[in-house]
Amino acid sequence: MTKRFGSFVAVNDVEFDVPRGKVFGFLGPNGSGKSTTIRMLAGLLVPSEGTAYGFDGLDVRHDAEAWKGRLGYMSQKFSLYLDLTVEENLRFFGTVYGLSSSRLEERIAAVSDRLLFRPLLGTLTESLSTGWRQRVALAAALLHEPELLFLDEPTGGVDPRGRRLFWDLIYELAAEKGMTVLVTTHYMDEAEQCDSLAFILNGDLIARGAPHELKRRLSGRLFEVPLEGEPFAALAAVQGSPELEDAYLFGLRLRALAEEGRVEDAVQRLAPLGSPALAEPSLEDVFVDLARDYSRSHRENAA
């Protein structure tokens, strides 16, 4: 799918598939096109080109109503009515999803039990913490038992313990109900937990795969040196060396990525600082590297 706003291309010919029953992470910096892609996938925004297929043969552009009935969507700026109680909010969203009143009662009881906020049903939404509001917003998206759930930065502004609890729930829901989840996040520890990832930059999809597959691009090339002397002096001594694609401080250690095919030269360059040892790449290392390759190739194309 492609989405243009005037002459600006927000999403550029992006194509991926989301396996049923899996948790799929959609990553990228601010403004890279994640929310725009999700809004197209949720049937809320018409693509400039292309379409999405799913749910055993539906096409988002031709079967919009049936499509929307099978998904749940928690938007980045999830909108609950602060002047309504939790239960009134759920009732409102349930009616929007077209649930009958008996079904709605049943589902409100089920989701509030499942997400552990039944005692809060009578509370005014305004008085809830961000973490609880997020749970209620998630519950609203789950009322009609969707097969596919879109979560756009569901844990923004939530503390680490709240994020942990939220993710435990997401995983349980995916496992219990076989629900498919597409989630965007800026947190690499959350990305790490996804079954599969896609990384978007400037509207271009630049990488896809499971976390361990994406890390393979750095395997055997990332080194760590425990530092004894002054860290910034150590960094300055190796930064910009031709055999190193990158070098940065990581606490009191230096991390350096060898240029492809120049591992031995890189080790020699690092040796005076301490004992370089191969390091396990993090997803953050991978994305920094992907972004660097992307901007390199764009500079070359522009030149």
Ligand SMILES: Nc1ncnc2c1ncn2[C@@H]1O[C@H](COP(=O)(O)OP(=O)(O)OP(=O)(O)O)[C@@H](O)[C@H]1O
């Ligand atoms: N309706 C619109 N009209 C014009 N430009 C838009 C519109 N919606 C989004 N954009 C632009 O498209 C680009 C992608 O925006 P999008 O919201 O999809 O990014 P994002 O990856 O979700 O970013 P963030 O991580 O900050 O949420 C941005 O430059 C944004 O300003």
Ligand SMILES: [Mg+2]
């Ligand atoms: Mg967004």
